[in-house]
Amino acid sequence: MRKHALGCTVNDEPVEVLVQPYDTLLDALREELRLTGPKEGCGTGDCGACTVHLDGKPVASCLVLAMQARGRAVRTIEGLAKSGDLHPLQDAFVRHGVPQCGFCIPGVLMAAAAVLADHPRPTEAQIRYGIAGNLCRCTGYTKMITAIAEAAAAAPAARS
Amino acid sequence: MRRFELAVPQKIEECLAVLAQRGPDARVVAGGTDLLPQLKNHLLKPACVIDLSGLADLRVLERDSGRGFRIGAAVTARALEQHAGIRAAYPALAESAALVGSVQIRNLATLGGNMCNAAPSADMAPPLMALEAEAVIAGPRGRRRVPVTEFFVGVHRTVLAPDELLLEFTVPAPVPRGGGSYLRHTPRRELDIAVVGVASEVVLTDGVCGTARIALAAVAPTPVRATAAEQALVGQPLTPAAIERASELAVQAARPIDDQRGSAEFRRHLVRVLTRRTLTRALQRASGGS
Numbered sequence: 001m002r003k004h005a006l007g008c009t010v011n012d013e014p015v016e017v018l019v020q021p022y023d024t025l026l027d028a029l030r031e032e033l034r035l036t037g038p039k040e041g042c043g044t045g046d047c048g049a050c051t052v053h054l055d056g057k058p059v060a061s062c063l064v065l066a067m068q069a070r071g072r073a074v075r076t077i078e079g080l081a082k083s084g085d086l087h088p089l090q091d092a093f094v095r096h097g098v099p100q101c102g103f104c105i106p107g108v109l110m111a112a113a114a115v116l117a118d119h120p121r122p123t124e125a126q127i128r129y130g131i132a133g134n135l136c137r138c139t140g141y142t143k144m145i146t147a148i149a150e151a152a153a154a155a156p157a158a159r160s
Numbered sequence: 161m162r163r164f165e166l167a168v169p170q171k172i173e174e175c176l177a178v179l180a181q182r183g184p185d186a187r188v189v190a191g192g193t194d195l196l197p198q199l200k201n202h203l204l205k206p207a208c209v210i211d212l213s214g215l216a217d218l219r220v221l222e223r224d225s226g227r228g229f230r231i232g233a234a235v236t237a238r239a240l241e242q243h244a245g246i247r248a249a250y251p252a253l254a255e256s257a258a259l260v261g262s263v264q265i266r267n268l269a270t271l272g273g274n275m276c277n278a279a280p281s282a283d284m285a286p287p288l289m290a291l292e293a294e295a296v297i298a299g300p301r302g303r304r305r306v307p308v309t310e311f312f313v314g315v316h317r318t319v320l321a322p323d324e325l326l327l328e329f330t331v332p333a334p335v336p337r338g339g340g341s342y343l344r345h346t347p348r349r350e351l352d353i354a355v356v357g358v359a360s361e362v363v364l365t366d367g368v369c370g371t372a373r374i375a376l377a378a379v380a381p382t383p384v385r386a387t388a389a390e391q392a393l394v395g396q397p398l399t400p401a402a403i404e405r406a407s408e409l410a411v412q413a414a415r416p417i418d419d420q421r422g423s424a425e426f427r428r429h430l431v432r433v434l435t436r437r438t439l440t441r442a443l444q445r446a447s448g449g450s
Contacts, residue, residue, distance in 0.1 A: 133262020
């Protein structure tokens with residue numbers, strides 16, 4: 001099979017990697033770029049553990065062919081925090097002890113970041129709707145919702 | 161995942177050329193949310209996959225000259241859910257889009273993909289059928305238009321030939337004193353597949369029902385219109401009794417099966433209930449409510 005050259009940005013850095021035509025974006029991130037924050041849970045879009053942002057929108061990276069990301073902006077959990085500090089969501093997750101086994105957390109955080117981008121002051125219903133695509137089998141949803149709401153409340157009113 | 165070659169056309173003509181050459185061995189991918197699980201589970205074994213993400217024309221979402229909408233085949237469910245013009249003009253379609261998968265799925269899943277996958281339970285199919293939208297299809301002999309009511313021919317089967325590409329849907333302009341609604345039943349609120357879905361559209365003319373269109377999902381091999389129920393409403397005041405009678409008639413269009421999602425009997429019950437609720441909601445909207 002002929003490999004394809006994938007050019008895109010990942011966490012604001014331009015990258016070019018060779019991928020198989022049948023590689024998913026998740027495969028490329030984990031195997032080629034060694035960004036192992038996004039996880040493969042189900043591989044069929046049901047669990048949300050592979051959630052990354054594609055052009056700012058949360059997607060299941062296990063359902064995106066790597067080459068479909070050409071020319072686009074990918075952000076993974078590794079690129080959520082800016083300048084070494086934890087993102088407010090990460091900080092709130094740590095303080096509330098949200099992670100149990102931790103497998104779902106990178107995906108949940110990316111979904112939560114998208115909720116806050118759409119709704120800087122989300123209602124509980126908006127938070128629940130926004131993370132409905134993320135399964136946590138430790139069932140730590142209650143603390144997640146508390147932490148997301150707290151991170152939103154702590155942010156300045158005008159969010160860029 | 162099973163191995164395949166990947167074509168990345170940048171123009172519709174290039175895509176059609178690949179389809180002409182590889183048609184029966186090829187599958188197009190837009191959002192991938194239906195195709196990739198089928199590839200991973202070896203339910204489909206194409207030698208060639210054609211990525212449509214380079215075809216900007218498939219993402220058109222704008223008013224047409226007749227004040228209806230052109231909706232490109234690769235417009236995502238999320239875009240439809242959030243588009244102010246679509247929500248105002250076709251609330252049933254926006255409602256159905258908002259029910260697809262999760263946010264992560266809706267940012268990928270496309271209207272054309274939902275239609276071309278042709279699941280009996282496709283959520284966005286009943287609103288498009290009730291709105292009497294048309295599919296615009298490109299092929300080696302030019303373009304053709306197919307009413308959405310004639311688009312499906314069986315479970316996972318459509319009128320598309322292997323060398324054809326679905327480009328977009330055209331949806332007629334919303335009518336004054338018209339309203340629509342889509343509801344489905346699922347055991348879970350999110351990330352589930354309709355046990356039954358119903359879309360209703362009504363237009364009021366001089367205080368009575370001028371037009372009624374009802375479409376059902378997950379009760380037959382393809383989404384279907386409930387024509388007997390529609391005809392019973394035309395010319396009638398939309399009283400609760402008339403709506404109840406139409407809901408009974410809608411059951412006639414259903415040929416449901418028993419499966420793990422629900423029994424045939426339960427599905428017939430749901431057709432009755434959801435037809436009543438969607439007609440009632442459509443009437444409220446036609447009367448100026450939201």
